[in-house]
Amino acid sequence: MLLTVSQAAKLLHVPERTVLRWIKKDQISACKVNEEYRLNRVDLLEWATAQRLSLSPEIFTEPEEPDINMPSLSQVLKAGGTHQDIAGKTKDEVLKNIISLLKLPPQVDKDYILQVLMAREALGTTAIGDGIAIPHVRNPILLHVDTAMITLCFLANPIDFKAIDNKPVDTIFLLISPTVKVHLHLLSKLAYALRDPRFKSVLQRQGPQSEIFATVKLIEGELAVGTAR
Structure with missing residues (x-):
């Protein structure tokens, strides 16, 4: 690593x-x-x-451990789903409301997930600018989940995430992953997609779920072709 x-x-x-x-x-x-x-x-x-x-794009390839069984970004976005008008006036209120929407096994403690997410935020903001944040934990295995998901949420009211560009956050991708390798894989793919103007455009418009998924799948397809060359 x-x-x-x-x-x-x-x-x-x-x-x-x-x-x-x-x-x-x-x-x-x-x-x-x-x-x-x-x-x-x-x-x-x-x-x-x-x-x-x-x-x-080489950050996505590890020759000694091919990502043959790695989930695609479009798959985990579908698993996590998209949600509109998430309420909350503070970072912890918003994250708590998002966590309540997650489709997690009953044995997973959602309060604990909130604690580790907030602990990660205390180390440094997960806001990446342009009103977007990607909350996640530094050690995914602490969550004891079997599958990965990314839940996309649009907030009812933008909130301060201490972003580097000082813009309030209105779009959140909450990343949950079972292993460090999957975590890195998905974070890499999401970061790459967020630099694509087509994806940024549909997010800024808060486009329909079908358009969001289709745009991600298109970007993934183009990336696969590029890394295969």
């Missing part, structure tokens, strides 16, 4: 010295392993998305 500076630079399309400068200025988190910097893939993806930086 950890990347070298060289690997991170390749994914971000920047020189290694640029990545090192970001690390030394504490703009991007990294740890030292044998006196060399290492970066977490999920942290890198979240940071790059918030900074609106382009990421190489």
